Amino acid sequence: MHALPTQPGVRVNLAELIEMRHRVREVQLFSTPARRSPLIGLHHSKLRGRGVDFDQVRVYQAGDDVRTIDWRVTARTQEPHTKLFHEERERPIYLLVEQSQRLFFGSGLVFKSVLAAQAASLIGWAALGNNDRIGGLVFGDHEQHEIKPRRSKQSLLQLLNRLAQANQALHTELQPRRDDLGLALRRAREVLRPGSLVVLLCDERTLNDSSEQQLQLLARHTDLLLLPLSDPLDHALPAAGLLRFAEHGAELELDTYDDGLRQAYRALGEARRARWQRLAQKLSVPLLPLSTQGEMVEQLRNHLNVQQPRKQS
Template identity: 75%
Template sequence: MQTPANQPGIHVTLGELIDMRHKVHEVPLFSTPARRSPLIGLHHSRLRGRGVDFDQVRVYQAGDDVRTIDWRVTARTQEPHTKLFHEERERPIFIIAEQSQRLFFGSSLCFKSVLAAQAAALVAWAALGHNDRIGGLVFADNEHHEVKPRRSKQSLLQLLNLLARANQALQPEPQPGGVRDAFGLALRRAREVLRPGSLVVVLCDERALSDNAEQQLTLLARHTDLLLLPLSDPLDHALPAAGLLRFTQNDAQLELDSHNGDLRQRYREQAQTREQRWQRLAQKLGVPLLPLSTQFELVEQLQEQLSALRPRKAP
């Protein structure tokens, strides 16, 4: 079985990942003097010894730290104002992006592997525009490749090239001899190479959260900030009533009667369990969780996710 090379959404090209730079302005992943990102907590929750610089003064908003109120401006304007600070630039941002066989699937706009590559490219371009250092690790079933964090377009393009090559290497027939827990090994490698204070952006299959991976994420969160973006497809969450379904992989075969209501209910419950596990982990570690689905366009769902994280003004 051969995959149509020119069919959109199945594979991604380097040119498409480069073009993601044009969408950075649509998603406030990082704060600028003119725009405050809802993810600002990633830069200010734990400074880990890094310096901060005064940025600007603006009207106090619900959720702002009262310790940063500028009392002189408040007294002069008769309206509460708060000081904003930003950390030193050139923060290492490390993107862990999965391109394994289990992501080579999709029933909606694109395959999960394509969504992961696009999201990684968008984060990388946004970080470079924020003057941070960009690096990452692209892992598949049998191998992984690293790019050391650097503040250069060449480093970013190197990472995008690795993403595109790994994505285009995915085929319908899986390659033998895959590593059992490639995600856990990738996280362990990140712990070995990253310095404290780095921001780690994790893009992986929603089903990748094994016991070992959860332990590695917990250890990684002790010295770095995390942003979790698990990926899923609508068929990961609900099995359609489509009659007898036959699945084959190598010499193995599986048949499921999708008209069986109990089977579909258990399938939904397993998906809910996976979602809840990610939610519990994010809550325990105190890190943002932005689940992504192949059902929706990337920029639109990130905008919606970030909007939900933004503190609401008091009535």
């Protein structure tokens, strides 16, 4: 791939996504022996679909689960013995990252497409550092690129390379596909085993009835982390006079001095936010919306600080 000249905030390249590894320490996405992440419920669920590995056999002690008694060893030694297990230490983490024409826009610090790539990279490096298997699916207007989850730096680099390629290929002349998110979610349901963690980074406006249904089905067997992306202009129109928009031969003219128009536009934006909130509450999954208006790592840090349980006095 011949990378286009880097335009800060407009496009991102592989080198920038690799450099994101140095920022992992700035936000506590996963738990360490010294610190518990507010997302610990995602990473250490009650073995829902996760594996357990046999560790050893020892003499039965009061309080041990009788279901784990090793009857063969017990019969041979004439003394009760129990099996010990330890939880599987790694899990597949699957990044679903949108890179479509609708994300190729931004009025804040960066384009939404760049924000999605940066956040996906940060989460990927954090997962790799936590000894998890990392993979994912980069989906856009006409293509999907999948990397199977593996516990290797090479797997993450392949995913980031695909992400950078998709980002560099974005332009305003692309014809968007109506249900690219739904197709990506169906693919995730086909390939992911129960207990996987799915991290979704997509345009806030992408959610519709079909994709919402797919997310509900996916949540039955996997853990979800939702990161919808937005821009300030998705939620409010400035009073800037007469604005003309053109796309694929169609034209639209808006009088932004019209108070009723601005109120209706704001209501649509609030309805989209409320829909994501209702979905997250229904599925009992974390919702971490990101905006082009703020710095990505700082936004994640603020979200996680809010989610931390209050200390008991």
